[in-house]
Amino acid sequence: MSSAKVEEKLFQNRYRVDAGRPHIGIKNPEICASSCTTQHCTVCCPAGCYTLEGNGRVVLITDGCLECGTCRIICEEHRNVAWEYPRGGYGILFKFG
Amino acid sequence: MAHKFDAIVVGAGPAGNAAAYTLAAGGCKVLQIERGEYPGSKNVQGAILYSDALERIIPDFRDDAPLERHIIEQRLWVLDDESFVGSHYRSDNFNKPPHNRYTIIRAQFDKWFSQRVQQAGALLICETTVSDLILDRGRVIGVQTDRLGGSVYADVVILADGVNSMLARKAGFRPELRPAEVALAVKEIHFLPQEVLESRFNVSGDAGVVIEMMGKITKGMMGTGFLYTNKESLTIGVGCVLSDFKKQKCSPNQLLEEMKAHPAIAPLLEGGEMKEYAAHLIPEGGYNAIPKIHGDGWLVAGDAGMFVNSVHREGSNLAMTSGRIAAETVLALAAAGKPYTARNLARYREQLDASFVMKDLKKYRNMPEVLHRNPQFFTTYPELINSAAHTMLRVDGVDKKTKEKEIRSSFTARRSLFGLVGDAYKMWRAFE
Numbered sequence: 402m403s404s405a406k407v408e409e410k411l412f413q414n415r416y417r418v419d420a421g422r423p424h425i426g427i428k429n430p431e432i433c434a435s436s437c438t439t440q441h442c443t444v445c446c447p448a449g450c451y452t453l454e455g456n457g458r459v460v461l462i463t464d465g466c467l468e469c470g471t472c473r474i475i476c477e478e479h480r481n482v483a484w485e486y487p488r489g490g491y492g493i494l495f496k497f498g
Numbered sequence: 499m500a501h502k503f504d505a506i507v508v509g510a511g512p513a514g515n516a517a518a519y520t521l522a523a524g525g526c527k528v529l530q531i532e533r534g535e536y537p538g539s540k541n542v543q544g545a546i547l548y549s550d551a552l553e554r555i556i557p558d559f560r561d562d563a564p565l566e567r568h569i570i571e572q573r574l575w576v577l578d579d580e581s582f583v584g585s586h587y588r589s590d591n592f593n594k595p596p597h598n599r600y601t602i603i604r605a606q607f608d609k610w611f612s613q614r615v616q617q618a619g620a621l622l623i624c625e626t627t628v629s630d631l632i633l634d635r636g637r638v639i640g641v642q643t644d645r646l647g648g649s650v651y652a653d654v655v656i657l658a659d660g661v662n663s664m665l666a667r668k669a670g671f672r673p674e675l676r677p678a679e680v681a682l683a684v685k686e687i688h689f690l691p692q693e694v695l696e697s698r699f700n701v702s703g704d705a706g707v708v709i710e711m712m713g714k715i716t717k718g719m720m721g722t723g724f725l726y727t728n729k730e731s732l733t734i735g736v737g738c739v740l741s742d743f744k745k746q747k748c749s750p751n752q753l754l755e756e757m758k759a760h761p762a763i764a765p766l767l768e769g770g771e772m773k774e775y776a777a778h779l780i781p782e783g784g785y786n787a788i789p790k791i792h793g794d795g796w797l798v799a800g801d802a803g804m805f806v807n808s809v810h811r812e813g814s815n816l817a818m819t820s821g822r823i824a825a826e827t828v829l830a831l832a833a834a835g836k837p838y839t840a841r842n843l844a845r846y847r848e849q850l851d852a853s854f855v856m857k858d859l860k861k862y863r864n865m866p867e868v869l870h871r872n873p874q875f876f877t878t879y880p881e882l883i884n885s886a887a888h889t890m891l892r893v894d895g896v897d898k899k900t901k902e903k904e905i906r907s908s909f910t911a912r913r914s915l916f917g918l919v920g921d922a923y924k925m926w927r928a929f930e
Contacts, residue, residue, distance in 0.1 A: 407751040410686070410775035430563035445743045447684045447750040461834050467515030467777040468540065470662040471682050474675050474779075475744050480689070486533055486664065494539045497687045497731075497774050498604035 408447040411465040419491040423463040424449075425472065426483040433459040437479055442472045468493055503529045505828055506641055506652040507620075507651040507664060508628050510537035512814040515611040516555050516821030522620035524829040529650060530620050531643060532599070533627040538608030540660075542778035543814060544685070544724055544733060547602045551815035555822055556614055560596065565604040566728035567706025568597035571699075575762070577713035579885040582762050593705060593797030601706050601733070603687075631669045638669070638795035639741045654838040656797045656824050658817075661779045663789070663802035669906065671796070672789035675740035678870065679783030681721060681808070684745060684750045685735025686758075688770030692730045698766060699727050701887065710811065713880030715757045719746060720869050720876055722811075723757050725766065732770060737780060739870070750777065782808040785856070785863035791820025792843040805855055809862045809929075816855045823849045868928040874921065878912050 409418040427433060433440065434457050442451040451472065466487075473484035486492070507518040509531035518530040534540040546569070571588035592598065616622055632640040632649060636921050640651035642761070657665050661680065661911045666672045690698075711723035721738025734751075736757050743750060758767060781804040788805075791798040799805075800817035807816060827846040828838065836842050850856050869875060886905045890898075909918060 406755060407775075410751070410772070413772060413774055414776075418554050424760070425863075439747075440565065441744050441747070444749050445682070445740070447682065449751065467775075469682065469739060469777045469779050470675075470680075471743075471777070471779065473662075474680060474740060475677055477674075477677060485629075486627050489533050489627040490535050492540075494535050495542065495776060497539055497604050498540075498542045498545075498776065 407447075408465070411448060414465075415494045415496055416464065417491050418464050418492060419487055423461070424485045424487040424492065425461065425463050425466065426482050427459065427461055428481045430458060432479050432481045441475045442482070445475055446472050447496070450497065466492065499858070501650055503621075503652040504832070505529075505654050505656065506531065506650060507656045507658060508641065509658035509660060509800070510534075510608060510609075510612050510615075510622065510624075510818030511541050511660060511721060511800060511817065512611070513802070513817035513821035513846070514656070514862065515608065515615050516818040517656045517658055517799055517825040518558060518620040518622075519555055519611075519615045519618050520822050520825035521828060522615065522618040522702070524825070526622045526825075526829065526832065527781050529652065530615065530622045531626050531641065531650075531672055532622065532624045535625055536609055536626070537612035537622070538605040541604045541608055541837065542685070542776045543602075543604050543810070544556065544726055544735065545604050545607070545814070547600045547725065547747055547813070548812065548815040549596065549600070551818040554817060556780060560913045564602065566601040567701070567704050567705075568592065568600050569708055570701065570705045573706040573707065573709040575709060575711045575713070576880045577711055577715050577760065577762065578715050580761060581884045581888065582711070582713070583883050583887050601708070603731075611825060628659070628665060629664075631665050633669065636794055638793070641665075648744050654797070654828055654843075655793055656799055656821070656828070657802055657877055658799045658821055661801040662783050663798070666789065666796075666798055666802060671793060674780070675779075676783075677744055678739060678866075679781065679787045679804070680740050681737045681780040681782045682740045682743055682750055682777065683780055684737055684775070684777045685733055686755050686772050686776075687728075687731050687733050687774045688767055688772050690729045690770045694769065695727060695730065695732065702822050704729075707911055711757075712876060713884075715753075715760060717746060717748060717753065718873050718877045719743065719748065720873065724811075725763070732767065734763075734767065739782065740779070741870075750751050757914050778858070780808070780813065782866060784866045784890050785859040786866075788859070791850075792840060794840045794848050797846055799824045805859070807862065808859050809865055810858070812858075819853060819855050820850060823853065823855075830835050859923055862928065865928045872921065872924060874913065875918075875925075877913075879921075882909055882912060
């Protein structure tokens with residue numbers, strides 16, 4: 402229920418996507434797949450940007466990112482999230498905030 | 499564009515705008531850099547504006563600031579799954595101008611504040627992300643932006659770049675935030691016809707209501723929910739400490755969905771049209787989590803400095819106040835012809851210590867720890883209180899004395915007598 406719902410919600414938001422230049426990246430995907438047992442990012446990201454694939458890998462798509470910082474901070478055991486703000490003018494553009 | 503300024507302010511939220519306004523009004527040549535398309539486009543808040551902090555910067559703000567409703571009624575609800583026990587405080591005194599606090603919509607409010615900042619003489623550039631501080635032998639001398647040829651220099655830089663405080667962290671001035679030091683809040687805005695909203699919340703004119711909620715809605719996590727009335731819309735949200743989201747493997751979106759479906763909340767939202775979903779971190783680590791806030795050539799203001807009083811749900815007023823005091827510190831040193839060394843800028847910390855900002859944070863310094871260690875305040879007590887109310891109010895032929903006994907034994911069964919006394923003591927100590 403929740404993942405479908407969050408996509409519908411993000412549809413209401415305004416974004417300017419920096420195509421081909423995601424501002425957040427997974428440093429080493431192997432760590433998510435093998436060393437990380439909890440994969441909290443796939444649950445706690447409020448925009449559902451992180452999804453768990455059947456083979457245990459974590460896939461990140463930053464298009465719906467709300468730029469909160471949650472994923473970087475909860476990945477405290479592995480510090481495997483390379484996190485920057487989008488380039489100036491890109492990313493979420495809150496109409497109300 | 500000249501590449502050397504007296505001061506650079508990073509960010510155009512409440513702290514950055516307060517700082518840039520105060521600097522510009524004081525005759526300082528100031529550059530303000532904002533990464534959003536316009537000021538406010540990256541900013542998220544509940545949002546309640548407390549008049550006092552803004553009044554000290556822009557006394558006539560009420561003339562043209564986009565304010566939604568002044569608050570005349572505060573409700574506090576303690577919820578279990580089916581019910582809530584609540585208190586309401588409503589006073590016609592709050593209807594008398596000048597009003598004490600307002601609901602605002604940040605995208606509009608920040609744009610307005612920024613216009614005032616620019617009228618005061620600050621130069622604002624938007625759509626520009628500051629990627630790093632430029633240091634020379636440990637001293638901040640400017641900022642690196644993502645624009646072409648993007649180095650800009652200044653005698654002092656005020657970092658009002660928000661809760662994530664990327665710049666101070668990258669420069670090694672502070673450690674990474676810990677999940678226990680921040681709350682993750684998610685919220686939505688729902689639009690309703692004004693007359694429906696006003697009759698539903700029993701208000702008229704520009705008056706409004708706020709509801710703060712705690713209890714089962716946060717599923718045992720340390721946090722609160724809120725519902726605020728704007729002119730033609732409602733803001734509903736919930737925030738919990740991030741370490742609890744992590745521990746409980748809880749989806750924030752799911753949490754908000756379940757809260758919206760609560761039988762006491764759903765009817766208030768009925769018929770509304772959801773137009774935006776937002777998430778934001780709130781620095782709730784309190785006094786003990788405040789990082790270093792000044793150094794050679796730099797100052798930190800607002801959320802980046804952890805200036806949030808989570809007990810009283812205050813943040814933007816602390817942000818504005820810290821931004822103003824940071825700017826006043828700079829102006830005072832400039833007037834005295836003194837350099838912006840860490841030693842001289844320590845005056846900022848002293849002034850903050852003497853203000854309500856640090857005094858309030860200090861008063862509640864143990865609160866985050868007490869609540870972290872005692873989740874019963876968010877689970878057991880809301881259930882007990884609701885079931886006590888249910889027992890007393892349900893007319894079923896059982897006499898009241900027996901009911902009282904039943905309630906007493908439900909409390910001691912769940913928390914024991916020592917537990918109850920201990921909890922009361924912990925709360926008293928934390929609030930003292």
